[in-house]
Amino acid sequence: MSEPWDPSKPILEIENLSISFFTRLREIPAVMDFSCTVMAGEAMGLVGESGCGKSTVALAVMRDLGKNGRITGGSIRFKGRDLTLMSEEELRHIRGSEIAMIYQEPMASLNPAMKIGAQLAEVPMIHQGMSRDEAWKLARQIVADVRLPDPDRIVNAYPHQLSGGQQQRIVIAMALMSKPALLILDEPTTALDVTVEAGIVDLVKDLGEKYGTSMLFISHNLGLVLDVCDRLCVMYSGEAVETGNVEEVFDKMRHPYTQALFRSIPLPGADKNARPLVAIPGNFPLPHERPQGCNFGPRCSYFVEGRCNAQDIPMVAVPDGHRHETRCLRSTEIDWSTPPAAGKVTEKAEIGRVVLKLDDLKKYYSVGTSAFGGGMQKVVKANETLSFEAREGETLAIVGESGCGKSTFAKVLMGLETATSGQIMLFDENVQSTPIQMRGTDTISKLQMVFQNPFDTLNPSMTVGRQIIRALEIFDYGNSDAERHARMLELLDLVKLPRAFADRMPRQLSGGQKQRVGIARAFAGGAKVVVADEPVSALDVSVQAAVTDLLMDIQRKNKTTLLFISHDLSIVRYLSDRVMVMYLGHVVEMGTTDQVFAPPYHPYTEALLSAVPIADTRVQKSRIVLEGDIPSAVNPPPGCPFQTRCRWKAQVAGGLCEKEVPPVRMLEGGHQIKCHLPDAVLASMEPVIKIAAE
Amino acid sequence: MLYFVLRRIGVMVLTAIALTFIVFYMTNLPPNLEKLAKSEASVRMADDAVASWLENNGYGGPVLVRYGEWLGVMPGWTREGEDGTLRGRCIANGTDPATAPRFCGILQGNWGFSTVFKQPVTEVLARSLGATGWLMLWVMIVMVPSSLLLGVLSGMREGSRTDRVLSTFAITTTATPEYVSGVILIALLASATAGISPILAEAGWISGKTLFPGTATSAMDDITFWNFFLPVMTIALYGIGYIARMTRASMTEVMTQQYIRTARLKGVSFRQVVMKHALRNALIAPFTVIMLQFPWLLNGVVIVETLFNYKGFGWTLVQAAGNNDIDTLLACSVVAVFVVLVTQLISDIGYVFLNPRIRLA
């Protein structure tokens, strides 16, 4: 620290870094030949799909790779000093004081048994030898700096007493306690809701500017990187494949993987029928099964046999670029401006008769408030006056953040819970108070569900084929085992999985493949209405496109009604016909996709739209950051559920928002909004997302 | 919180009543009563003599009624003898029946009379519990600190050499029940023909024949290191291994938590990571284990007291059970159940206090 360091030199220089993990059986290279530089005050984004080694790089910078991980080559220079050669003691002085890290799971990264203040104060007490009182004072000040209300209360609180967003702010505060020169953020907002995420991203950007901190920002979300970073580095299977300024990489990418990645994410303008997404074919290679030569070779549409798989590919500078490099032999040969080969354009599916109709559905739970059972009973209103209908062949998206009641709604619909009041008409049957045990096989097989978590959706101790056959047995399909077996193979074909997968165990499948099995199982009985609960949100972006595509395909073939539950507005805009926005159990807005994505908005929809990061440099968004966190469903605010965070509240006269739940208002074209705002104000709303003219 | 404690106490009382009733029922089964009658009166009694003896001594009548009498919620039995004197449960020998109370169960403080020890049960219990109290105290003093230390040391660096050595020790002691370790310890340290005592005696380093005495009877009057070391170690060894393993598991789990990494990457030294961040979280689980260990210690106490002939609670229990001394046995089970339930309650409450996540929720 005392050594002079020239601020014009890079603050972090990683050169040819290689990292391996050693297991009993073999050495698994996790990162190979990775180089990147971060200048003072710069924010560097590290982007890639899960398993590409981006977090490993971050941990290597902290020199915290665990027992099995080892740096096998290269150097990491921080302010000119090589971290790979430092002793534990030297590292200890750098960790926390000069390099600090922020993690994905805020709850897990705070000590549950220590007060917030003590955890914060520890940092300057160790590194600057500050006295306890002074350190606590500083802690209080930094807590105020990260815009937390009532810092005095917070420093004396325990982590579990704060919400997820507040916890993440505390983790950020902890990282800033000793004003580090470099901040590493490992997916800092992945565990948070979008509207909360927007606040954190804003905070990180502002603090970075205020303290002049350099940042290494790790994320799988290209939109977020565009928001936060100056430069980025795209990683694929342990290697950096492209690095450069954010605008340059986004607009003039020079690596096939980067290009394919952008083509597989739903940007504004994509459309499921006219301009479908292009999924990247094939699968991510396992670390010990990487191909010879270019790692992306087998999935690349520009692949040339004998050249791309001949030798290791070096990083080369892109001509006319600003510190723009790519790991592609053919970067100068390919015409990067060719639009993607037009995917199969499909006809818009016809929307048929009403198959599902909900009328004034309510679901209340009663829960004990104290941790010891007993005490006061409280009623949680998970769903309030839910009314809508869904037609054959239609995709209805249900959008909302945690606690909005979408999962409860799915449970009630499926019959795992019964409704408190109201009606559900499924085809011609009233099912609101029929639990699943009482429903007929036919009703059950017509209404099925695709689950969110691919690692949880299949029974780990049963073969894939067996699980599909079981569904067929239950749905009374076929007369013999042979018939069912044949049908199971057809279903595997339907979801585009090799028939050999029938004998595999789920652990041998990747996330995307598991999700396909889940879809096959849902369609085993020829489902007519499918509830898809965030079916792709846990998948990598390149896989998301393929799974979404598959769902759409099957939907067109079977004329299925799809209830698509999601928090991701980009994908909702891409594939749904109609959208329903939920907040704390209420439907706050409903209409066709175009109606919902254009003004007039419900104030919540407006904020939600603004919060979703979009990976497109042409898009201009108005920035609306909501205050605070989503209130708990156990203790909702009086009046309008959104009033605590609404920026339009002042426009309603007489504090009506705090007193009354707004009525549902019908706007033109069947567009519904639950809001007190006068028509004039609604009409004056500006679109949140504008696409700059090309 | 108050509601929680009250609820727990309610469940406790219910459990205690159920358990004592089971014991009461089992000890009052006809064959057991017959055995009692024969051992009390005469071994060669005929069946009808047994029946009348039982009837005369208050063992007749429905079990529930007698349980109520024992508990003190039903009036005690009374019989008019052939000589016209009134005898009864609540009428002590030689006192006027008129002044005797109607109820005299444990609720009134009457625990009955021991048929084996020929003493009121309260006296028997007081003496034996006192003796066992000392034994438990020393076991705790030896067991708790050493097992926690062992567990923390081996858990803080999983897979290290220290960990392997300590874990092997812990797993070996958990595989050694008290009657095995006791026998081995005696053979090793307190046998005139085997172990180290003959060698020491030959070398003239010890005055007696053995290093330690093979019994702890003398500790009833005067506890010394020499007469108490073996029984205490025998009980403690098993517990040490068990608690150490629990502590280790808890410690290794805590050490892999994200917040430990956070602390490490804050620049906290390893020592401080263990002391400040890991320890408190890691000790929550072992605390409940130590508390729940009491019932098992009770087992150890019974075995060790029998093995070392130390006339404490366990020894009394065995004597009472072996001779179907109903009142003593019931009293013992009340004590045992009480100990078990109270420790469970303490462990629950303690858990809540150690874990801020629950306390303030």
Add this chain to the structure above:
Amino acid sequence: MEDALSWGSILLRIAAQLLPVWVALIVTFALSMQFKRRLGLYGRIFDSPVGMTGFGLVMFWVFTALFADWIITHDPLAQLSGMKNIIPGSPLKDPAEGAYPWYLLGGDHLARDVFSRVVMGAREVLKIAPAATVVAFMVGITLGLPAGYLGGRLDTTISFLSNLVLAFPVILLFYLLVTPEIRVTGIPIALAAILFIFPVIFLTILFNSRFFTTPAKRNLYVGLTLLFGLWAYSGLAFNADPLGIWSMDPNMLNVFVSVVFVNSPGVFRIVRGMVMDIKTRDYVAAGQTRGEGPWYIMLWEILPNARGPLIVDFCLRIGYTTILLGTLGFFGLGVTPESPDWGSTINYGRRLLAIAPHPAVVPAIALMSLVLGLNLLADGLREESMKD
């Protein structure tokens, strides 16, 4: 008359007597190591030194019990004159023709051969402990699954009962439950009638929930289960097997039932806890949304995914059962005086510890090594199953 043996030659001779055990162990290990990649979790034991040590110790005693007839040097019940409490390696006073000329590990207080008794004792222990543990598991699983999965009043009731049993000091329970007087009352038979029906119920539900969609298969499996299950049940619980194949000595039944009774609540607690965890998984929800019955979900969706910890607990619990059996023997409960089981041998030996420690120490070490083996095996399994 031969000379007394030195410790070296005692050990050599014991090793020679155990020859069939060594051969069997070598064959088992060689075959298992050869095919360990194809043997699933069992094969993975051989990746862990701890697991391998444990498995070796356990198999040592299993094979000893199996080949006990070939290994013993004397009839474990025979009392030879002049051999009372003699030290290990002593020669027989006047050996009969063809008799083994030494007491390798000395004689006990009734002048019987300690070595032969310990070997036969292994058979006693390994006959009861695993079987009792299996029954305890069936009871614990059959009750723990619905308690954890359905919750509510059922859970409260069963949990209360299991806590009741757990709150009983084990020894008190044994003193109440395992006595000749109790046998007269028929309580052990009543308990057996309750506990032994659980395996039959378990298997019946298991097959029925899986195969009810194809009645032909269902009828076959359920029919076979009921036929064999009830046949064995009638014999074991009531000693009423018409063919007389299944039966249990009342003494043994008493011990067996008590051990199962003490063990079941522990299993119940573990199963219940695991079910509460696993029932929140999506594949359980998937089963529910396709209209599976609760028993199918419990037995085929949840139970197989709880197998790892259950297998580990199974190993530990056999060890615990062994300790319990030893405790019973130690207090002289439920066993005949001649029985060579380790617990009662320790009990008789302990009274003479000061003069002749070997009759107690030898079975003590045997018992310890078996339990240690089981604990090590469980540890190895736990470690390996967590490596996924």
